[in-house]
Every structure is written in structure tokens, then in C-alpha cells.
Amino acid sequence: MSIKVKNISKIYGSQKALNNISFEINRPEIVGFLGPNGAGKSTMMKILTTYINPSEGEAEVNGYNVLTDTKNVQKSVGYLPEHNPLYLEQYVREYLSFNANVYNVDKSRVDEVINLTGLTPEAHKTIGQLSKGYRQRVGLANALLHNPEVLILDEPTTGLDPNQLIDIRNLIKSLGKDKTVFLSTHIMQEVEAMCDRVIIINKGEIVANKKLKEMRDGQEQIVIVEFDYRVEDAFLLKLPNAKSVKNTHDFIYEITFSTSEDMRSHVFDFAHDNQLKILQLNQKNASLESLFRELTA
Ligand code: ADP
Ligand code: MG
Numbered sequence: 127m128s129i130k131v132k133n134i135s136k137i138y139g140s141q142k143a144l145n146n147i148s149f150e151i152n153r154p155e156i157v158g159f160l161g162p163n164g165a166g167k168s169t170m171m172k173i174l175t176t177y178i179n180p181s182e183g184e185a186e187v188n189g190y191n192v193l194t195d196t197k198n199v200q201k202s203v204g205y206l207p208e209h210n211p212l213y214l215e216q217y218v219r220e221y222l223s224f225n226a227n228v229y230n231v232d233k234s235r236v237d238e239v240i241n242l243t244g245l246t247p248e249a250h251k252t253i254g255q256l257s258k259g260y261r262q263r264v265g266l267a268n269a270l271l272h273n274p275e276v277l278i279l280d281e282p283t284t285g286l287d288p289n290q291l292i293d294i295r296n297l298i299k300s301l302g303k304d305k306t307v308f309l310s311t312h313i314m315q316e317v318e319a320m321c322d323r324v325i326i327i328n329k330g331e332i333v334a335n336k337k338l339k340e341m342r343d344g345q346e347q348i349v350i351v352e353f354d355y356r357v358e359d360a361f362l363l364k365l366p367n368a369k370s371v372k373n374t375h376d377f378i379y380e381i382t383f384s385t386s387e388d389m390r391s392h393v394f395d396f397a398h399d400n401q402l403k404i405l406q407l408n409q410k411n412a413s414l415e416s417l418f419r420e421l422t423a
Pocket of ligand 1: 138139141142143161162163164165166167168169170
């Protein structure tokens with residue numbers, strides 16, 4: 127069990143930031159923690175990395191309890207905080223060597239993580255000379271120094287330009303091949319681009335916990351078709367995965383399918399087999415984006 131969260135709540139003064147949250151991450155996978163600003167993402171991540179204590183509930187990382195086994199939890203996780211504090215006048219290699227010392231990690235590991243995060247061409251520069259994308263790599267390299275099993279990355283792609291975004295996404299995806307990655311974001315597309323699973327949090331509560339594949343499979347799609355002649359609704363319902371039919375205007379029909387597979391070619395074949403002509407054919411997809419908006423509305 128990589129991460130186990132059971133009935134966690136966190137109250138700051140009078141504000142409940144997390145309300146009875148539970149979830150598990152069982153094996154090396156990339157899980158996105160998605161929610162709007164203020165949802166409680168960073169709070170949950172700070173609890174999992176032992177920076178703050180929960181008000182109630184229990185959490186384990188790599189089998190170690192965050193309250194009673196903090197040292198082992200810290201050994202098990204690499205953490206990239208939301209506002210990663212970096213000393214701009216420090217050189218990349220100097221910064222990583224310093225932290226290797228703090229963590230009691232062999233010096234040879236510094237060059238390994240520089241390599242792993244694609245920092246080699248920039249390693250001789252000061253952190254202040256680096257672009258935001260490369261600074262983020264320094265943060266990732268730092269999180270990887272002690273070769274942890276679990277990576278907890280708080281908004282690792284926020285504020286990057288489109289090219290940097292693609293590079294960091296690819297880097298995280300490659301790290302996720304043999305580590306459990308738990309990353310937060312407020313952008314649905316980031317989850318679609320990187321994650322195997324998404325846990326959606328809103329106002330301190332979990333509103334969805336699903337494999338991306340299941341989310342796509344669970345989706346509906348509407349095909350709008352205009353024929354040159356009237357067709358019985360019941361007849362259209364014979365189409366594979368057809369759930370409902372609405373005759374919106376003259377010979378225009380809105381067919382809802384319970385699949386994300388593009389059903390237009392089926393509608394086309396249907397028309398052909400039944401000597402109907404198609405005057406227009408369009409597909410509307412309920413995207414993950416709209417699902418996220420619905421869930422967090
Ligand atoms: P997210 O990372 O999803 O944007 P946070 O976990 O940072 O959300 O914050 C969740 C809620 O808790 C927010 O309403 C925030 O204002 C509040 N909060 C976070 N940290 C503190 C703190 N140290 N003291 C008081 N309230 C806080
Ligand atoms: Mg945050």
C-alpha cells in the first residue's frame with residue numbers, strides 16, 4: 127500500500143479544510159489530485175509529508191503512520207511543495223549536493239538525479255539563471271535525491287509555458303513507471319495528460335475517485351442527425367449503445383449513446399441500410415472537463 131488515508135479531517139481555527147477524507151493508492155501509478163483553489167489539496171499533501179498533523183483520522187505512506195513513524199514516512203516520500211523555496215544565487219549542483227548531505231545521501235546520487243531530470247546542460251548555472259521549467263526540474267531532482275518510493279508533487283506544472291509543460295509532463299510520466307506519483311492540479315487537462323487515476327476534491331471532500339479509463343467509458347455522447355424523412359424513435363433505439371432519442375425538429379434527432387466511442391459511422395451505416403439520406407451529422411461529447419465542472423460546481 128503506497129498511500130492510505132482514512133477519515134482525515136483538518137481544521138484551521140474555525141475553517142474545515144478537509145472533511146473526513148479517505149482514499150488509497152495501492153501500486154505504482156500516477157494519481158491526479160484535482161480540485162479548484164482552496165479545495166484542500168495542499169493541506170492533504172502536507173499531512174502525507176508530515177509537515178502538518180491532521181485534526182482527525184489516520185494516514186500511512188509506504189506502510190508507515192504519518193503521526194507515529196515520521197522518519198520512515200520522510201524516507202519514503204519525495205515532496206515537491208507548491209511554492210518550492212529555492213536559493214536563486216546557489217548553483218544547481220551546489221544546491222543538490224548540500225541537500226544530499228542533509229539527507230545523508232551518497233554524493234554520486236547528485237549526478238544521477240541531474241541526469242534523470244534532464245538538468246545536465248544547466249547544472250553549472252545558478253538557480254536564478256534557470257527558466258521556471260528548469261527550476262521545477264531542480265525541485266524534482268531534489269525530491270528524488272533519496273530515491274523515495276512515493277513522489278508527492280503539489281501543482282508541479284502550474285505556471286509553466288506550453289513547451290515546459292510538455293517536458294515536465296513527460297518527465298513525471300517516466301518517473302511514474304516505477305514510483306507512485308500523487309500530484310495535485312486545478313487543471314483537468316493535466317490529469318488527462320499524465321494520470322492513470324483521478325481523485326477529485328471539492329471544499330474538503332472527495333467527490334470522485336476513478337480510473338481515467340472508467341471515466342471515459344462512463345461517458346455519454348450525443349449524436350445529432352438529420353435525415354430526409356421521418357424515422358420512428360424505437361427504430362433508432364436499435365442502434366448499439368443507444369440510450370434515448372429525442373426528435374428535436376422535423377427530421378432532426380438527438381441520439382444519446384452510453385459510450386465514448388464515436389458512434390457517427392454506426393448512424394451512417396444505419397441510414398444506408400434503411401435507405402435514408404443523412405443531411406447533417408454531428409457529435410457532442412461530454413468531456414472530462416465538463417464532468418469536473420459539474421462535480422465541483
Ligand atoms: P488547495 O491546495 O486545494 O488550493 P489548501 O489546502 O491550500 O487548498 O487550502 C484549503 C483551505 O484551507 C483554504 O480555504 C485555505 O484558505 C485554508 N488554509 C490553508 N492553510 C491554512 C492555514 N495555515 N491557516 C488557515 N487556513 C488555511
Ligand atoms: Mg494548493
